[in-house]
Amino acid sequence: MTRDEIYNKLTPIMRNTFDDYDLVPTDSTTSEDVSEWDSSNHVRLIVAIEIEFQIRFETDEIYAPENVGQLVNLIQAKMES
Amino acid sequence: MTALFHPSLDTLKSRLISIWPDHTDYIATSFRDRSLEVMATSEQIASCVLKLAGKNPDGLDGFCLDYKFLCEKIVFPEELYFRRNNRYRLTRFSDALTECYANAPFMARYMNGLLVSNVMWHNHACAISSYVHEYLPSLRAGSDHLEIGPGHGMFLYFAAASPNVGTATGWDVSPTSIEMTRNALAVLDVTQPVNLTLQNMFEADAARTTARFDSIAMSEILEHLEDPVAALKSASEWLRPGGTIWVNVPANSPAPDHIFLVESPEHACDLVREAGLEVTSSHGFPMTGATMEKARKRKLAISCIVTGRKQ
Numbered sequence: 001m002t003r004d005e006i007y008n009k010l011t012p013i014m015r016n017t018f019d020d021y022d023l024v025p026t027d028s029t030t031s032e033d034v035s036e037w038d039s040s041n042h043v044r045l046i047v048a049i050e051i052e053f054q055i056r057f058e059t060d061e062i063y064a065p066e067n068v069g070q071l072v073n074l075i076q077a078k079m080e081s
Numbered sequence: 082m083t084a085l086f087h088p089s090l091d092t093l094k095s096r097l098i099s100i101w102p103d104h105t106d107y108i109a110t111s112f113r114d115r116s117l118e119v120m121a122t123s124e125q126i127a128s129c130v131l132k133l134a135g136k137n138p139d140g141l142d143g144f145c146l147d148y149k150f151l152c153e154k155i156v157f158p159e160e161l162y163f164r165r166n167n168r169y170r171l172t173r174f175s176d177a178l179t180e181c182y183a184n185a186p187f188m189a190r191y192m193n194g195l196l197v198s199n200v201m202w203h204n205h206a207c208a209i210s211s212y213v214h215e216y217l218p219s220l221r222a223g224s225d226h227l228e229i230g231p232g233h234g235m236f237l238y239f240a241a242a243s244p245n246v247g248t249a250t251g252w253d254v255s256p257t258s259i260e261m262t263r264n265a266l267a268v269l270d271v272t273q274p275v276n277l278t279l280q281n282m283f284e285a286d287a288a289r290t291t292a293r294f295d296s297i298a299m300s301e302i303l304e305h306l307e308d309p310v311a312a313l314k315s316a317s318e319w320l321r322p323g324g325t326i327w328v329n330v331p332a333n334s335p336a337p338d339h340i341f342l343v344e345s346p347e348h349a350c351d352l353v354r355e356a357g358l359e360v361t362s363s364h365g366f367p368m369t370g371a372t373m374e375k376a377r378k379r380k381l382a383i384s385c386i387v388t389g390r391k392q
Binding site: 036038040041043044050062 | 106107110152157158160161164165368370371375379381
């Protein structure tokens with residue numbers, strides 16, 4: 001799956017998770033940029049991604065990405081493995 | 082001391098932030114909208130935490146590290162399981178006993194962490210404030226009050242100080258817990274006699290025992306039990322007619338020893354009614370940073386406060 005295809009699926013997940021329907025995530029987007037991106041909603045985001053992309057994060061991967069770009073990299077890597 | 086002067090809170094918050102800088106935003110969010118009443122209760126609890134930390138071998142830093150441990154190593158894995166599976170990981174008391182209660186070092190850190198959470202977590206702080214400012218003042222003067230499972234002792238601390246509480250009693254099934262409560266109340270200079278007893282409410286034969294309490298508190302007990310309605314029924318047998326039970330039970334709050342999933346404040350009220358009690362009041366306090374609407378929609382943690390009266 002290309003990065004664009006991942007963003008096409010990831011964007012509505014993030015908008016729904018954070019109740020921010022104007023959100024346009026980019027590679028440089030971080031939790032600092034999204035008002036409701038706290039630890040609890042991060043777990044909800046991760047599980048929603050797992051369901052949508054049919055992948056499973058290891059525990060130490062969940063808080064590893066520092067921005068959405070790194071999260072997309074991780075999703076891509078897990079889909080290809 | 083003015084209503085805006087909170088030296089114990091300032092000390093606790095600054096120490097916690099120095100140990101866990103990443104928690105700064107969470108703390109700011111948690112304290113952003115607290116009422117003066119909640120802040121007053123939080124200041125009292127923070128003062129208690131500082132006193133208890135003075136007797137802790139690892140001091141206040143130890144309590145702060147245990148709170149961080151609670152959030153990252155205890156709650157987080159359970160939250161992940163809950164989100165993936167829509168249920169708590171454990172459902173049997175025997176499993177919670179094996180994993181948690183039988184592990185004394187783990188339980189010590191867990192209890193210390195929960196003590197600090199009573200200050201730092203918005204829903205916990207509001208629940209205790211509700212108990213202090215609404216429930217205890219509602220009791221008739223001279224009430225005989227019982228707390229089942231007093232744990233860290235904070236609720237008994239406030240009950241013993243209430244002008245409406247004539248006698249204060251605490252029951253627990255664990256000798257270790259009874260000693261912890263006893264030690265905590267001594268450190269906190271509770272001068273009113275508190276009768277702490279090793280007692281299993283299910284084993285007491287209420288049919289042959291005079292109902293002898295006007296008030297019973299069960300704070301964060303029901304979610305640890307396989308049959309909370311049975312527990313409420315058993316507890317209510319100790320109530321005099323017209324007596325009240327104050328219940329604090331979290332909804333959607335995964336933890337390693339939470340085995341009964343309460344799904345909403347309405348579910349909590351239903352449990353109290355099923356036990357044959359009349360619900361006279363109920364509140365829901367959503368977790369830090371969430372509105373009640375969002376907490377319901379997203380199945381986030383809500384502290385559910387229900388007062389039930391025996392007819």
